[in-house]
Amino acid sequence: xxxxTQYFLNPGFVLPGAALASVPIIIHLLSRxxxxxxxxxxxxxxxxxxxxxxxxxxIEQLLLLFLRVLAVLLIMLLLARLVLDPSRLMLLRGATTxxxxxxxxxxxxxxxxxxxxxxxxxxATLEKMLSQxxxxxxxxxxxxxxxxxxxxxxxxxxxxxxxxxxxxLPRLGNLTCSYKAVSPTSALAAxxxxxxGDGGVAPQVHVxxxxxxxDWTGQPDVVQALESLDAIDAQVSLIQVSPKSADxxxxxxxxxxxxxxxxxVPWRMNLTFRNHGEKVAGGLRATVSIDGNALPVKVLVPDIxxxxxxxxxxxxxxxxxxxxxxxxQLEDDALPEDNLRYLVVDVTDKRSVLIVDDDARQEDAGYxxxxxxxxPQLTGLAAEIRQASALTTEKLDAYxxxxxxxxxxxxxxxxxxxxxxxxTGGGVAWFPDEQANTTWYNTTxxxxxIGLFPVPLSAVQSIPATQQGEEPQFxxxxxxxxxxxxxxxxxxxPFADLVQISRWFQVSSEWSPDSADNVRVLARLKNGDPLxxxxxxxxxxxxxxxxxxxxxxxxxxxxxAAPGYVVMHLLMxxxxxxxxxxxxxxxxxxxxxxxxxxxxxxxxxxxxxxEDNTQETTATSFLRxxxxxxxxxxxxxxxxxxxxxxxxxxxxxxxPPNTVPSNTPPPGTALPNTVPPAGDSEGRLVVTIPQAxxxxxxxxxxxxxxxxxxxTWLALSVSATESDLTxxxxxxxxxxxESGHVRVIAADIAGELSASDAGRELRWLVLGxxxxxxxxxxxxxxxxxxxxxxxx
Numbered sequence: 001x002x003x004x005t006q007y008f009l010n011p012g013f014v015l016p017g018a019a020l021a022s023v024p025i026i027i028h029l030l031s032r033x034x035x036x037x038x039x040x041x042x043x044x045x046x047x048x049x050x051x052x053x054x055x056x057x058x059i060e061q062l063l064l065l066f067l068r069v070l071a072v073l074l075i076m077l078l079l080a081r082l083v084l085d086p087s088r089l090m091l092l093r094g095a096t097t098x099x100x101x102x103x104x105x106x107x108x109x110x111x112x113x114x115x116x117x118x119x120x121x122x123x124a125t126l127e128k129m130l131s132q133x134x135x136x137x138x139x140x141x142x143x144x145x146x147x148x149x150x151x152x153x154x155x156x157x158x159x160x161x162x163x164x165x166x167x168x169l170p171r172l173g174n175l176t177c178s179y180k181a182v183s184p185t186s187a188l189a190a191x192x193x194x195x196x197g198d199g200g201v202a203p204q205v206h207v208x209x210x211x212x213x214x215d216w217t218g219q220p221d222v223v224q225a226l227e228s229l230d231a232i233d234a235q236v237s238l239i240q241v242s243p244k245s246a247d248x249x250x251x252x253x254x255x256x257x258x259x260x261x262x263x264x265v266p267w268r269m270n271l272t273f274r275n276h277g278e279k280v281a282g283g284l285r286a287t288v289s290i291d292g293n294a295l296p297v298k299v300l301v302p303d304i305x306x307x308x309x310x311x312x313x314x315x316x317x318x319x320x321x322x323x324x325x326x327x328x329q330l331e332d333d334a335l336p337e338d339n340l341r342y343l344v345v346d347v348t349d350k351r352s353v354l355i356v357d358d359d360a361r362q363e364d365a366g367y368x369x370x371x372x373x374x375x376p377q378l379t380g381l382a383a384e385i386r387q388a389s390a391l392t393t394e395k396l397d398a399y400x401x402x403x404x405x406x407x408x409x410x411x412x413x414x415x416x417x418x419x420x421x422x423x424t425g426g427g428v429a430w431f432p433d434e435q436a437n438t439t440w441y442n443t444t445x446x447x448x449x450i451g452l453f454p455v456p457l458s459a460v461q462s463i464p465a466t467q468q469g470e471e472p473q474f475x476x477x478x479x480x481x482x483x484x485x486x487x488x489x490x491x492x493x494p495f496a497d498l499v500q501i502s503r504w505f506q507v508s509s510e511w512s513p514d515s516a517d518n519v520r521v522l523a524r525l526k527n528g529d530p531l532x533x534x535x536x537x538x539x540x541x542x543x544x545x546x547x548x549x550x551x552x553x554x555x556x557x558x559x560x561a562a563p564g565y566v567v568m569h570l571l572m573x574x575x576x577x578x579x580x581x582x583x584x585x586x587x588x589x590x591x592x593x594x595x596x597x598x599x600x601x602x603x604x605x606x607x608x609x610x611e612d613n614t615q616e617t618t619a620t621s622f623l624r625x626x627x628x629x630x631x632x633x634x635x636x637x638x639x640x641x642x643x644x645x646x647x648x649x650x651x652x653x654x655x656p657p658n659t660v661p662s663n664t665p666p667p668g669t670a671l672p673n674t675v676p677p678a679g680d681s682e683g684r685l686v687v688t689i690p691q692a693x694x695x696x697x698x699x700x701x702x703x704x705x706x707x708x709x710x711x712t713w714l715a716l717s718v719s720a721t722e723s724d725l726t727x728x729x730x731x732x733x734x735x736x737x738e739s740g741h742v743r744v745i746a747a748d749i750a751g752e753l754s755a756s757d758a759g760r761e762l763r764w765l766v767l768g769x770x771x772x773x774x775x776x777x778x779x780x781x782x783x784x785x786x787x788x789x790x791x792x
Contacts, residue, residue, distance in 0.1 A: 017076020024068035060784055067777040074770040096139045097202040098157065099753050100191040101126060104184075104209035105146045105177045108722040111210065111246060111335050119177035122208040122241040125747045127172055129206070130165050132753075140753055141201065143194050144168065147209075148178045150190035157194065160753065179337060179588050179694050181719035184215055188225035196232050203234035204753075210242035211744065213728040214721070223736050230739045241747040242727055246334040247277025249284060249304065250723035254328050254341035257483070257574045259583050260400070262350050262380025266315040269343065271328060273301055274309035276724045288316060289327040299328070318347040323583065323713045325697045338723045342697055342715040346580045350382045353573060354399040358388050359406040364431065364550030367557035368403055371569040381573060391417055401427040401576035405549050409440040419450055423538030427576020428452070430542070431549035432505060434460055442508075454519040454535040454544050456508035461529070463502050474500035475525040477532075482522050484543070484575050487567040495564035503553040504531060505546040541576055584714045592692040592714065594700065595630055598683045601702040601710075603627040605687050610696025627685035692716060 103126055109119040130142070140160040145153040154171055158164050184207065195203040209215075216222060216238070229236055253272035261267040275281045284301035287294050299314050318324050323344055330339035353372055357365035362385055369383035376382060386394070388407060391414040396402065402421070407430075410418070422428055430453065432441070438457040445453035466472050477499055479485040488496045507530050513521055516535075522543075523532035535542040547553045556565050586592070594605070607623040692698055698714040730744035 017073065017079065020076065021069050021072045024065055024072065057784075060780065064777065064780045064784065067773050067780065071770060071773045071777060074766055074773060078766045078770060096141055097204055097753075098141045098143070098195060099160070099204045099206060100143045100145070100194055101129070102150070102184075102187045102191065102205070102207045102209075103144070103146050103172075103175070104207065105148050105175065106182045106215075106722055107177075107179055107337060107718055108181075108210055108212050108215075108335065108725060109177050110179075110337050111242065111248075111725055113243070113246075117177065118210050118242045121747065122210075122239075123172055123175065125239060125241055125750055126208055127169055129750060129753055130160070130168060142753070143191075144172075145187060145190060146175070146178075147184060147187045147207075148180050148182050150187040153190075179718050181589075181722040183219065183222065184209070185219075185221045185225050188222070188229065191234070192225070192228045192232065195229075195234055203229075203232060205229055205234050205236045206239055206750075206753075207236070208239045208241055208747070210725075211238060211240045211728050211730075211733070212242075212722065212724065213726045213732075214724050216728045216733050217736065226737055226742055227739075230737065230741045234741070236742040237750075238733065238742065238744045239747055239750045240727070240730070240744055242725075243746075245278075245727045246725040247275075247279065247281070248334045248338070248723055248725045249273060249275050249277065249281045249330065250335070250338040250720050251286065251328060251330045251341050252309065252338075252720035252723065254326075254343055254717065256343065256345075258577050259343065259585070260346040260348070260351065260577060260580045261318065262376075263318055263321050263347050264377065265380035266317050267345060268313055268315050269326065269328070271299065271312045271314060272309055273304060273312070273330070274720070274723070275304035275306055276726070278306055280305055284331060286328055286330045288314065289325075289329070290316070290318070291325050292327070301330075318345065321347050321349055323347070323711070325713075325715070334725055335723060337695070338718055338720060340695065341717040342695065343585060344583045344697055344713040344715045346583050346713075350376065351380055351573075351577075352399050353381055353383045353401055353403065354390065354394070354396070355383055355385045355403040355405065356388050356390060356407065357385060357403075357405040358408060359433070359435075364405045364433075364548055364552075365403070367551070367565075368405070368549050368569060371557070371566040372573060374566075379570065388414060396421040396426065397424075397578070399426075400578055401429065401573060403429045403431065403549070405431045406433045406435060408435050409437045409444070412444075415444065415450060415452070419452060419537075421578075422452065422540035422542060425539040425579035425581075427541045427578060428543070429572060429576060430544040431547070432457070433548040433553070434503075436505075451535075451537055452542060454516065454533045454542065455511050455530065457546075458506040458508045461504055461506045472500075472502070474502060475504070475527060475529075477501065477523045478526060479523045479532075480521070482534075484568055484571045485523065486571060487564050495561065498561040498564065499554065499556050500561070501525065501531075501547060501554040501556075503547065504529065507546070539579065543572065543576065582710070582712050584712060586714065586716055587719045588693070588695060588716050589719065592689045592698075592716075593686060594627075594689075594702075594712070595684050595686040596702070598685055599705070601627075601685070601704060603685060604703050606701040607689055607691070608699040608701070609691060610694070610698060612694065623689070623691060625687050625689070627687040630684040630686040 103122060105119060109117065109122065111118045113121070126144075141157055142155065142160045142164070143153055143157055144155050155164065155168065187207075188205075191205050195201075195205075226236060250273070251271065252274045254269060256267070256269045258267075271286065273284070280303050282303040284304075286299040286301060288297075288299060289295065295316065299312065301312065302310060304310055316326075323346055326343040326345055328341055332339060355365045355368055359365075365385040369385055373379055373381040373383045381400075384390075384399075388410055391402075391410065396417060402418070418428065436457070441453050442456045444450065446456065463473055463475060476497060479488045479496060481489050487493065504525065513519065518536045520534045521530045521532070522534050523530075525531050529546075531546055533544045533546075535544070549557070551558050555561050603626050605625040605627055607625060609621050609623065611621065689698070689700070692714070695717050696715075698716065700712045700714060701709050702712070703709050733744055734740075734742055
């Protein structure tokens with residue numbers, strides 16, 4: 001009997017009803033036995049007549065018997081209450097159904113439809129689903145969660161009654177849509193965790209979502225999460241609250257080559273716009289604001305073809321020193337939140353560059369200084385020419401980058417200070433000459449714990465001597481595409497052929513580019529010898545030129561090659577510029593965490609939040625937090641922003657030059673680490689800022705042990721990954737899974753949380769078949785019975 005319980009509400013009627021189906025058969029057989037066969041002459045004529053109609057009579061009798069058996073079976077099915085979907089029978093039997101409702105509150109749900117957001121429509125749909133069931137009788141349990149915070153449900157496994165509805169509706173009304181871009185995977189996985197441990201219920205999952213194509217189709221992790229729900233027999237309803245796709249143009253990236261500049265010097269930012277619409281986007285303009293004040297000149301955006309992006313460069317200048325907030329806003333469209341991005345720029349009176357030149361005449365340093373700061377009002381750079389002793393007497397963090405010219409060798413303490421400077425984001429450029437101690441370069445600087453020089457040096461090479469009247473056969477460089485060589489890689493640029501090199505350091509024959517993963521050859525001589533190399537060390541960069549910086553080994557700093565020399569050094573300054581640890585740039589995602597050694601700051605932290613111009617919440621603008629000692633588990637959490645002076649070496653940067661991934665800070669910003677430096681025995685403090693959940697500029701104030709405060713500026717912008725507002729086809733979503741447990745329904749037809757969500761009883765179908773069988777049985781019986789003629 002146990003197997004029948006999954007098909008019938010009253011399985012006790014099944015076997016007796018099946019036994020009763022034999023009654024018409026028995027009656028039929030008994031009726032055949034009531035007659036005695038007696039042969040007499042008058043019957044022979046009748047038998048011959050009956051023989052002609054025997055086959056028809058047998059068929060009619062069997063059909064009548066079948067109708068009577070069918071009527072008995074249908075009466076049994078009606079009493080036993082057969083259901084269409086046995087797997088959903090538990091609700092009809094009076095057991096519990098657990099509904100997990102997931103409210104999509106990701107960034108794309110902020111899309112405007114008329115005057116409302118898609119998120120507000122989803123709220124109204126969810127409130128309707130809960131309210132309609134609030135007055136019904138039945139045993140239902142619900143879990144309500146949001147997609148961005150599935151680990152913090154609004155309610156968990158609560159009985160759905162009027163009291164819960166009255167409690168939930170105000171909380172749902174106070175919810176605000178987040179600014180985060182998230183995948184449905186984590187919320188679906190949370191639903192599996194909630195339902196898998198409750199085997200005595202009928203599981204149901206309802207996702208109120210805008211059903212974006214980028215989230216629900218072509219995502220293997222989402223398909224896997226949906227299949228996990230099928231494994232626990234859960235039915236999934238994707239309730240589509242966004243009626244149709246919408247065109248959208250997004251400001252997908254705002255970056256800069258540097259986030260530090262001198263006052264009055266033009267600063268260039270790079271803008272990337274992408275058109276996710278189906279038609280050309282034209283006539284767009286972007287407004288640039290500094291510290292909340294819009295500049296009169298707007299950025300004119302050229303026409304953008306459908307599905308393409310364009311990049312623009314725009315220059316602005318800052319008149320006063322300090323940290324300045326830069327805001328770029330595109331004109332509003334279907335999703336206004338992705339049209340706004342932020343940066344913070346550290347502006348100083350001047351930017352300092354240290355040039356170390358151990359040559360007595362320091363002639364080479366003069367050429368470099370002239371290239372960098374010939375006119376400080378235009379470049380904003382101040383070059384300081386010093387000897388190697390300055391590496392131990394000066395605070396290296398005060399310099400944007402360091403040039404090392406004609407250095408024979410350095411003391412151990414200077415090497416360590418230089419290593420610390422590079423590891424924490426500083427940039428160094430080497431220009432050795434003939435006085436260089438190659439043994440020291442090849443041993444001390446290339447030790448694994450130092451690693452400040454990329455290649456082993458061999459002998460100095462020179463062009464062949466010429467006879468009287470012959471032209472010298474100078475070597476010419478060949479430049480790879482790289483930011484510092486932009487002027488040489490312009491199409492038809494003549495500057496590369498103007499550079500004539502007469503002497504250079506040759507690299508040891510034992511070295512090859514394949515032997516060093518973090519070393520890249522940026523330029524070679526036409527004979528194939530490496531000339532310029534780049535090496536990643538920690539968070540910093542090392543550029544090595546295998547020739548002197550002056551005119552003794554080449555004509556690079558003098559006419560006619562001088563223009564390219566000047567531009568190259570200005571670009572080198574931008575590329576090597578030490579990241580400003582007081583300015584951070586990130587996208588909204590994981591909670592913001594700061595960590596630092598206990599010897600640098602105290603536990604007290606003050607946070608100044610950006611203004612909430614949307615008036616969605618009454619969030620405070622100031623927080624006072626307390627940092628806690630960091631544990632090994634906390635060190636593994638992504639999103640930490642460490643201070644540069646305490647950061648350990650990072651893996652080499654494998655990104656192409658001058659490219660900034662959208663989820664990482666641009667050049668000139670302090671790069672985040674997620675683990676404390678190796679061998680760091682000093683304790684560390686960590687603080688998390690969960691209130692950093694909306695775009696804008698945050699100011700984090702920390703206090704040094706001597707009582708002085710230091711501000712860190714953090715610019716947070718929304719991610720551009722949810723800017724494609726194309727809605728997925730319902731069939732495309734459902735066909736990704738073979739089990740058929742996922743269905744897509746429109747929000748306006750989303751039903752209440754009731755028995756209709758479970759199996760459907762076949763009561764009316766069975767009753768209709770029973771009536772039809774009885775009517776047919778009566779008609780056939782009437783046809784087969786004897787009706788004597790009535791005399792008038």
